Amino acid sequence: MNQQWWIGCGALPLWGTSLTIALVAPGLVGVMAPALGQSALPAYSLVVTSPLDGPVADDEVLTLREALELANGTLTPEDLSAAEQALVEALPAGQGSQISFALPEDQAVIALVDLLPEIVAPELVIDGTTQAGYDADAGLDPRFPPAPVVSLTVAEGIEVARGLTIAADGVTVRGLSVYGFRTSDRATQTTPPSDIFVSALAPPVDASPLSPVLELFRLETPEAAPRGVVIEQNWLGLPPDEAFPAVPSAFGVTVFNAVETTIRNNRIQNHDGSAIITGFRADGLQVSENAIIGNGLSGMPDAIRLEGTIDRSAITNNLICANDGSGIYIYRPEGATQISGNAIQYNGRRFERAAVYLMGSDHQVNDNFIGYQPGPGVVVTAYPESRGNQIRGNRYAELDGLAIDLNTQGNIGVQDFQKGDGPNPPRNSHHRRRETGNAAIDAPQFDSYTFATGPGQVTLTGTADPNSEVDLYRVDGAGFPYSPLSERLGTVTASPEGSFSASLSLPPGTRVSAIASDPEWGTSEPAAVAAVATADGAVPELPATPIELPSCAPPAPPPEPEVPPTPLEPLRLEIPRNIHFALDRSNISSESAAVLDQIAASLLEFPFLTVELHGHTDPRASAAYNLALSERRALAARDYLIRQGVPQERMRIVPFGLTQRRSDESSRLAYARDRRVEFVFTDLRGLEIIFIDQEADLQLE
Amino acid sequence: MRRIQRQLCRGLLFLLTLVLTYGLGQFGASPPAAQAQSRIFINQAVAQFDGPTGPVTTASNETRVGENIVPLQIVKTADRAAAEPGDVVVYRLLITNPSSRVATPLTVTDQLPRGLRYVPNSVQTTPLQPTQQVLTDSSLTLTFAALDPGASISVAYAVLVTPEAVQGDGRNVAQAAAPGFAPVTAPFQLTIRPGIVSDCGTIVGRVFVDRNFDGQQQPGEPGVPNAVIFMDDGNRILTDPDGLFSLVNVLPGYRVGTLDLYSLPGYTLAPNLYRIEENSVSRFVRLSPGALGRMNFAVTPTFGEEQS
CATH class of the missing domain: 2.60.40.10 (Immunoglobulins)
Structure with a gap:
């Protein structure tokens, strides 16, 4: 079963032999039915004892790569040393292989130097909870699973596109922390890099000369798609210590071509793109009880993006919080999905999109909480024709738009595909039904x-x-x-x-x-x-409900005995409110970093402070270019603050481009003052803060 | 049974009785042969019905059949018989009232063929000035208070021939009408020659989400709306809701187009796993005169936007 792709980039020269095997085999594999492969593979119980990664060798320890090759049948126990064979135990036929972990203490980080082989062993279980030190009872909320002990990441300075690539039925991945998987830019982008990629025969990363011929890359046959893959209790995109990773992952889980995939009880955080994105086929996808926080930082901004065929899919009981675009965006799907019981809040940090954007018909959006969004709650598109979407029993709060917005009059502008078009006039003709969401x-x-x-x-x-x-x-x-x-x-x-x-x-x-x-x-x-x-016609004012603090945090442990709160003293605080940039640059200088450290310290000290990051440029170059530049500047500042530990849900990106200069002058100094990010603090709670327009980090041309 | 009768009676009470009086009048005492020409038939219809407050009579207007009405005359000319895109054509209309009655009000309309556009403020009329004029890009309607017997009005206006005119037939019809006169029309056929656009080509293309990374759009690969494509000559093209676009009258030669990634947040150019040539940010088309070129852009969800 050499059904994996061997990808060129980063391949070690030692692997020449393996490479030739892989390239010869596909002709045989192409005709092999998946069912045949299932019965043919021997099952093992495998214990991974080494976090090292490298070519397969008959040494003293079993690596994850060796374990996967044993499960895939590309390696037999006879190829291993006696010490390794002791870690392999044959299981009765008809059962899937099991990979458990007994890594040395403090060496539980598996840093990959190349792509792991694609998993083609059906019913394989990769169980990170078997590692000593895993505290299964630490999770208070099923949406926030306990911190994994075993992490799967990328060795420093190396580029690996995918963590685990799953192409077999019934594979289970449990209790791992997977992060750091991305690629650098080529002329065009690579195929989607992800922590976990689920597809029958995943496409090669790019069209490099070492990539194999592509006769096998078939999407049309649904029988080839892996069925029943389970991804549970993992932390995707963040290490076990909850720090922002040095190299953020590109996407969380890409369900590219698979049916009945289950993604439950995971914490999916800090991705450049979506947390969960579907590709060609994701029928029967179940996404339940996950915490999906702070994704879409510089890429596809939506937390869950459903595309392709998604029939019978369901998104239930998730926390979808502080992502950069929509919470759930369904783009040109085939089939209907069910969205229920989710808390979708504080999204739209970078794009003012709807919390839930629906294309297609017969979706169900029931019993969710949808709130704190700089856009409408649920938008149903006018084009392509979408009707029969039931949106009932939801609660909404603090929206910038309608709770439910049906696009009308065939509106297809840029805003209509992001924010909707506002209240509709009453239906005055039966033609409105064809050009309005939910048939007007x-x-x-x-x-x-x-x-x-x-x-x-x-x-x-x-x-x-x-x-x-x-x-x-x-x-x-x-x-x-x-x-x-x-x-x-x-x-x-x-x-x-x-x-x-x-x-x-x-x-x-x-x-x-x-x-x-x-x-x-x-x-x-x-x-x-x-x-x-009242009976006499007066409308009394009811007391306003208190504003909620933005938070995506996991539930706190039961409170300790309460200490009497110290009365809030009138505080006087000085916070700088701007940083400056060099000409046509969006990187943070060391002087600006010192300023940002002060801002981060204040934000961490007062958890109720929220901030809008307003990006600005000087007036030279086109408005469109400057708008993009100002957004990059604001993003760079946010990225720095995130790495200082400021939660994403308290920051919003607002690019202004060249529209709001500091002065009308056209000197080098005036331009240097224009190139800035301003921090506009909101929700001060009576705190007396003096905002300082500092110029310590001014950068002249 | 009695109830039906009563209803019938009530219905009869409101039944319309139409009495048509067909009045024939004779004027003059000419002999029958000469009478045939000058004989005028005046026709009027009268309706009478029993309303709830008694019988009511209403009469229609009179129509006169046989009256010798000389029709209006309209002549249309232009300063040229053939035009190319970019030319300005001056049309002239001459409307004469040869009858013995006043034409009031006189309405002159002209509907332009495809691709011809009025030059704004180019309408000149002598000797009368219009009381009302409605001008759009492709139609003109002038209303004059009255045209006296024997008088005439001259109308001149300029029209710009746009490249789109090549696809039209170049024939337009002016019409003059007044109450009591039968409308008269005057056509003018302009020969449209392609001129400078004769060797222009067309570029078609699409922007779509590529799922199998082959650069072609198959079922299940939706188009991306509102994506922006820039051409080397500065043209900015917006895709339609299905991700399609077409650009006509492109000068032949080497044309380059690129996708403005800022217009489709969350997407970027997809890799092409089959043709290395298409792993490029721009599309290059060698457009022969009159040819059709294609620029397809395959996109895929993106990450790491700060790298570029």
Whole structure:
């Protein structure tokens, strides 16, 4: 079973023999059915005892590479030394191989020097929880698994595209920390580098002369796709000490061509691109109870990006927090997915996108919490035609847009594919159905903007599409006609004539909205807000709900005996509010780094401080170029702060380009002052902070 | 049964009774042979019905058949018979009222063929000035208060021939109309020669997510909307919602296009595992005169954007 690709970059010259074998074999492998391979492979129980990586050798220790080759059948125990054979134990036929770990203490970091062989052994279990020191009870929340002990990463100065490449049915990867897998730029990019890549015959990394011929790279036959791969209790993208890795991974899990993959109880953090991205086929993908935090830092910004065929997939009970784009973006899929029970919050750190963006039909978005997004909650696209998306039972908070936004009039602009297009006019023609998301189901309309409360109860009346189910919501936040829907109050069915009426017991001052759902068309946008008034028509102000602190942190251990809080003294604090850059540069100078250290220290000391990073440039060069440059500057500053330990959810990127100069002068000094990132602190909590416009790091041309 | 009768009665009460009086009038005492020419038939319809408040009579307007109405005359000319893209053609219309009645109001319309555009503010009329004019890129409507018997109006306007005119037929029709007069039309056929665009080519292409890294779009590989392609001559092209674009009237020669990666955040150029030549940030097309070139851009989800 030489079904792996041998990739040129970083291949050691010693491996010449293996390379020839691999290149000869594909002709045989191409015709071999996967089922045949399953029965043919002998099963072993393997104990990895060395974190070293390198060519297969009959030495005293068993490496992960040797273990995988044994499981794949490309190496037999006879090729090994006696000491190694003692670590290999044959298992009865019909069972999958098991790889467990007994690494020496303090040497649990496996640093790869080249791609590991593609896993073609069905039912193989790679279990990092077997390593001594793994505390299975340390996790308080299933979404935050206990810290793994064994890490899989890349040796320093070497480029390895993928951690584990899985091409066989039923493979399980458990309890590993996998990080640092990426590639450098070629003329075009490489095929997606990932911590874990699941595909039948993964494509080679690039088209280098050492890559094999490509007759085998087939996507069309679904039988060849690995079925039932399980990835659980891993930390992807971050080492066991939770530090930001020196080399961040590109993508977390790429489900490129696989069916019924399960990704559960993982912590997926700090990736340049998406945490979970699908490629050609991901039918039956199950993503449940993961913590997906701070991904998309400089690449595909969405935390979970579903593309290709995704029928019967489900995303349930995840925490999706502080990612740079949407929480979930479904792009031109085939098939429907179910999104339920997730907490999708503080996303859109870099792109003002919707928390959930839906393309395609018949998706279910139920019982999620969606909040703290600089964009709308859920957007349904107008093109390609998308209908029947049920978006019910969700709670929303602090959105910059509608809770549910259906794009209308065939809107296909740049903003429409990111932020939606705002409230729709009522459907005035049946043609609207074809050019609006969810077939232009009309938002309910209350008969009045205020409803006087009767004795104990208030009767809300209005109109909606005939026979649709109208979910009534309580709305937090005053002043806007489309505030986020915060709590579902109940459901009534509209009459065949299209009127609804509901009697509820609500205190005066409550503000209500509603959405209508039709099993055929889907769910509507929210109704304009109405208020409950007292019997004499006055609308009292209800106390505002407190603002939540942005946090994606794992649940804290049970609190220790409470110490009496010290009364907050009026603090006076001095924080610098800008750093400067060299001409056409976005790297942080050592002087700027000293300034950033002060800012990071303040942010770490006061966890309620949040900051917007405003990037600016001098006025030379085009507006578009400068906008990109200012974004790179803000990203560089954020990257530095992340590495100092500031959580992503407290920072937002806002590029301004050349639009906001410091002065109108055109001297070298004025230009140097223009090339800056400003830190705009929000949510000061009465803290008296003096912001200093420092110029210690000014860089003249 | 009685109920039906009652309903019938009530229905009858509101039933419309149409009484048509066909009035024939004779004017003059000419002999029958000469009468045939000057005989005018005046026709009017009258409707009468029993409303709830009693019988109501309404009468229509009079129509006069046989009246000798001399039609308007319209003549259309241009300063040239053939034009090329880039030329300005001056059209002239002459509208005359040879009848003995006043044409009021007089409406002159002209619908231009494909690819011809009005030059703004180029309409000149003598001796009358229009009371209302509606001008768009491709149509013109002028309204004059009145055209006296025997008088005429001259209208001149300039039209720019754009490259798109090559695809049209160059024929346009002006029309003059006034109440009581039958509309008259005057066509003008302009021969459109390709001129400077005769050897231009066309570039088509697409931007799509490549999943099997072969540089071709297959089923399951969606297009990317709103991607920007820059050409070597500064043209900026935006893809449609399916990721397609086409560019007509491209000068032949060596043309280069590149994808503006800033326009599609999260994506970058995909590797091509089959053709090393296509692992490039730009596409190079040798466009022969009149030929069709192709520029496909395969993209894939990206990471590490700060590297570039």
